[in-house]
Amino acid sequence: MSIGLINLEKREEGTELKDKINLEDIGDLYEMNKQEPSQRSLSVLLYLTLTHFGVSWRKTEEFMQRIGGMSPQTCHKWAETFIEEDYDDFVEENRGASMEIRATRKNASFTSLELARYLDDQYYELTGEVKATDQLIRSERLCRLDLRRYG
Structure with a gap:
């Protein structure tokens, strides 16, 4: 109507x-x-x-x-x-190429916050730097966007 x-x-x-x-x-x-x-x-x-x-x-x-x-x-x-x-x-x-990617993709079994914390831990472990602030290396928002993008 x-x-x-x-x-x-x-x-x-x-x-x-x-x-x-x-x-x-x-x-x-x-x-x-x-x-x-x-x-x-x-x-x-x-x-x-x-x-x-x-x-x-x-x-x-x-x-x-x-x-x-x-x-x-x-x-x-x-x-x-x-x-x-x-x-x-x-x-x-x-474009047809995404069908193949989508068919092989799996959903993540973790949250964006868990991913952000994991990346943060790995960064400081690999670089040997001492974490001085509570700020994450890659924000939860960007990790959430990554999960949307890559599963």
């Missing part, structure tokens, strides 16, 4: 999506954009941010259109893909 520019079904989907959004997902997309910017990841980052702050579908659509971003409908689809932890589908550019 549509009223003007607002598609009520999409609006309801957006509400469901809003319940799924967490700041870690938005932070992961932010990190992705710092490392490998793309129109898809930037548009989805903006879309998730606007949705997180409760901006209406109509205003989101108008904003995305004015800045040349992807449509909210397309962003919604890709946001669902990203949030559902399907990183390969999210970054894939319809």
Whole structure:
């Protein structure tokens, strides 16, 4: 059902999506954009941010259109893909090679924090440096992004 520019079904989907959004997902997309910017990841980052702050579908659509971003409908689809932890589908550019990689990939049996601590321990053990702060060598956020990327 549509009223003007607002598609009520999409609006309801957006509400469901809003319940799924967490700041870690938005932070992961932010990190992705710092490392490998793309129109898809930037548009989805903006879309998730606007949705997180409760901006209406109509205003989101108008904003995305004015800045040349992807449509909210397309962003919604890709946001669902990203949030559902399907990183390969999210970054894939319809090239067939990722099928082989995906078929051999296994899910990690540890958390991003465990990985960050492990890398930190290994770094100091290998370099012989003395750890002076509580800051990790590779942040938990970057390790979480690595796990999304590599399983």
